[in-house]
Amino acid sequence: MKNADSDEALESVRIQYLGRKGELADLFQAIGTVPESERREIGRLLNATKTHLLESFEKASNALQNRADNVETVDLTLPGDRLPLGSLHPLTQVTREIKSCFQSMGFTVAQGPEIETEYYNFDALNIPRGHPARDMQDTLFISEADEIVLRTHTSPVQIHVMENQSPPVRVIAPGRVYRRDTPDASHSPVFHQIEGLAVDEGINFADLKGTILNFAQRMFGSDMQIRFRPSFFPFTEPSAEYDFSCVICRGKGCRVCQGTGWIEISGAGMVNPAVYQYVHYDAEKYTGFAFGMGVERIAMLMYEINDIRYFYENDIRFLRQF
Ligand SMILES: [Zn+2]
Numbered sequence: 001m002k003n004a005d006s007d008e009a010l011e012s013v014r015i016q017y018l019g020r021k022g023e024l025a026d027l028f029q030a031i032g033t034v035p036e037s038e039r040r041e042i043g044r045l046l047n048a049t050k051t052h053l054l055e056s057f058e059k060a061s062n063a064l065q066n067r068a069d070n071v072e073t074v075d076l077t078l079p080g081d082r083l084p085l086g087s088l089h090p091l092t093q094v095t096r097e098i099k100s101c102f103q104s105m106g107f108t109v110a111q112g113p114e115i116e117t118e119y120y121n122f123d124a125l126n127i128p129r130g131h132p133a134r135d136m137q138d139t140l141f142i143s144e145a146d147e148i149v150l151r152t153h154t155s156p157v158q159i160h161v162m163e164n165q166s167p168p169v170r171v172i173a174p175g176r177v178y179r180r181d182t183p184d185a186s187h188s189p190v191f192h193q194i195e196g197l198a199v200d201e202g203i204n205f206a207d208l209k210g211t212i213l214n215f216a217q218r219m220f221g222s223d224m225q226i227r228f229r230p231s232f233f234p235f236t237e238p239s240a241e242y243d244f245s246c247v248i249c250r251g252k253g254c255r256v257c258q259g260t261g262w263i264e265i266s267g268a269g270m271v272n273p274a275v276y277q278y279v280h281y282d283a284e285k286y287t288g289f290a291f292g293m294g295v296e297r298i299a300m301l302m303y304e305i306n307d308i309r310y311f312y313e314n315d316i317r318f319l320r321q322f
Pocket of ligand 1: 246247248250251252257261262
C-alpha cells in the first residue's frame, strides 16, 4: 500500500486484500477447512492481520492526501507578483537636478573629504584663528590636538581643486557637512551643501549674478527673480547673501516669505585674493566667484516641506511621495 501513488492504485490494493471478495475474505472462508483445535488461533491471527491492513490503508490514504495538499498548482497565465520598488531619496533627486543644471553651464563636479584638517576647513579659506566658527561650540572635532575636524562646509573643496588645477576653474562640489547643532525643524547636525567656484581671467560680479539667476530660473521657473544683499564671509570679498523670489507666492508675499516676497537661499561673493595666496594663484591676473547653497533648503522649497527632519527619518510614507 505504501507504494500506491494514486487514489486509484490504493483502492485497487484495498479491494485485492480487504474487499468483500478479497484475499482476506477468502482466508476467513477457509477457516472452516482447518482442524477445529487450530481455528481459534488462526482466527485470532487473521483478525490481527485485518486490523494491521486497515491501519496501513488509513496511513497510505492520509499520506496521499497530504501529498496532494502540498503540490502547488502553477497557473502561468496569472499576472506576476509586483515587488515594491524603491525610489531615489528626495535629496539625491534634488542634488542631481542641481548638478545637471550647473553641468549644462560648463561646471564639472568635484569632491573632497568629509574629514578635514583645520588648514583646509579654515586657514586656507582666510578664516583666522580665534574666529567664532573655529570654536568647539560650532565645530565637531575629530582631534583638537591634531586639528582634524568634520568639515563644516563644502568650501574646503575649493582649496583642493585650486591646489590641483590651474585656471580656468569651473566646479561645483556637492557633499555632506557637519555642524554642532541640536536637531529641530530647520537644523540638523549633518546636512548637504553644494559649493560653486569659477576662476578665470576677467570674471566679475555680473558673471556670478548671471550664473545664480540662470540656476534659479532653471530650478524654479523662468519668472524667478534674484537679489543680492551685502554680507561678509572671510573667503569672499565683496560678499553677499542671495535671495530668490518666493517660490510659493511668486513674490506677492505669503506666510512662507513672511510677506516679503523673497526667500533667503545662501551666500556668495568674489573669491578673496587672500585665498589665492594659499593656492599660489596670481591674484593680479585671475578673479573668480564662489557660492554655496543648502540642498535641504532647496528641496524644502521645491517640495514645500516644513521640517528638515523628514529627510533623515526614512519614514516610508514620506519617501513614497517622491
Ligand atoms: Zn511668499
